[in-house]
Amino acid sequence: MPTPAPVADSALMQRLSDSLVAYYRDFTAAAVKEGLTSTQANTLGVLSRGTATMRELATALSCDASNVTGVVDRLERRGLVNREPSPTDRRVKHVLLTDEGRRAITTVRDSMLHTQQGLASLEAADRDALYELLGRAFPQRAEG
Amino acid sequence: MPTPAPVADSALMQRLSDSLVAYYRDFTAAAVKEGLTSTQANTLGVLSRGTATMRELATALSCDASNVTGVVDRLERRGLVNREPSPTDRRVKHVLLTDEGRRAITTVRDSMLHTQQGLASLEAADRDALYELLGRAFPQRAEG
DNA sequence: TATTGTTATACTCTATAACTATA
DNA sequence: TATAGTTATAGAGTATAACAATA
Numbered sequence: 001m002p003t004p005a006p007v008a009d010s011a012l013m014q015r016l017s018d019s020l021v022a023y024y025r026d027f028t029a030a031a032v033k034e035g036l037t038s039t040q041a042n043t044l045g046v047l048s049r050g051t052a053t054m055r056e057l058a059t060a061l062s063c064d065a066s067n068v069t070g071v072v073d074r075l076e077r078r079g080l081v082n083r084e085p086s087p088t089d090r091r092v093k094h095v096l097l098t099d100e101g102r103r104a105i106t107t108v109r110d111s112m113l114h115t116q117q118g119l120a121s122l123e124a125a126d127r128d129a130l131y132e133l134l135g136r137a138f139p140q141r142a143e144g
Numbered sequence: 145m146p147t148p149a150p151v152a153d154s155a156l157m158q159r160l161s162d163s164l165v166a167y168y169r170d171f172t173a174a175a176v177k178e179g180l181t182s183t184q185a186n187t188l189g190v191l192s193r194g195t196a197t198m199r200e201l202a203t204a205l206s207c208d209a210s211n212v213t214g215v216v217d218r219l220e221r222r223g224l225v226n227r228e229p230s231p232t233d234r235r236v237k238h239v240l241l242t243d244e245g246r247r248a249i250t251t252v253r254d255s256m257l258h259t260q261q262g263l264a265s266l267e268a269a270d271r272d273a274l275y276e277l278l279g280r281a282f283p284q285r286a287e288g
Numbered sequence: 289t290a291t292t293g294t295t296a297t298a299c300t301c302t303a304t305a306a307c308t309a310t311a
Numbered sequence: 312t313a314t315a316g317t318t319a320t321a322g323a324g325t326a327t328a329a330c331a332a333t334a
Contacts (some may be wrong), residue, residue: 007311012265013253015278016278019281020168023204024168024206037206055292063326066293066296067324068293072327089291089334091292114304115160116153119157120280121242122277127156133274137163137259138166140166181299184300197315209316210319214301224293235309236315237315
């Protein structure tokens, strides 16, 4: 047989699911080591890309805005984020990562050993290819 | 410059995170359309590969065994799974997908349009490459 | 009128600890 | 003694609906 049969769509979907489960397990375990839930760590991850309003956080976290209040409450109580009023719209609050919050999310990422080892097992060209393929298969939606 | 600079590890981690978030969002939305939580749909997905004991479900779902009782309770109440006693060990219960449960998880998978469209936008050779790279980056652990 | 953030409420998910039945 | 599954409990995540303040 000159060429192997193409991967069935369902097999690729299944492998994506398996990869997600493995990644999420690694991420959650790393978060727990820092005393964080996966939602809390995910929130810090969003904020590590830049300040966001409560509303923007809800969008990024794919959850209702009412949930963000509690999540940010708990993070703020632990000194990992701050709420600051918007200077231009008194309804809006900006959420910022504190230095301690930035340290926490960095530690979480550095603790994802399974994922890091898996990626490190690929050659540089293969990592580039994976990066490229993921970018095409999961194009990021335009934001705000 | 003859060759492009290799993708930074942090950039690849970030893209992996973004891609899996997009996948998970699609999966959760598809589950909600079927009246399922993501945990419930994930449980049906595990069972679609074959029967599992309560203990095996806990391992596959990466959660404590005590949680599985409630998750399976709710699925069973809706007729999506059944519990059957093991013929060889009276402590053990096997969880089976019903026809309705199999229909539900199939519908969920068929409803993941964003993911399907993303994958369909790749050529066959690229889908094969993605399948292969994910398999190497996230090798599945040996199971019981 | 519409939007931002919050509160109240109810359900689900999750871990820990203690328990029963069985091996 | 150890294991499978359950129950009790408490904390966290989630959606819906209603609300006050602001635009």
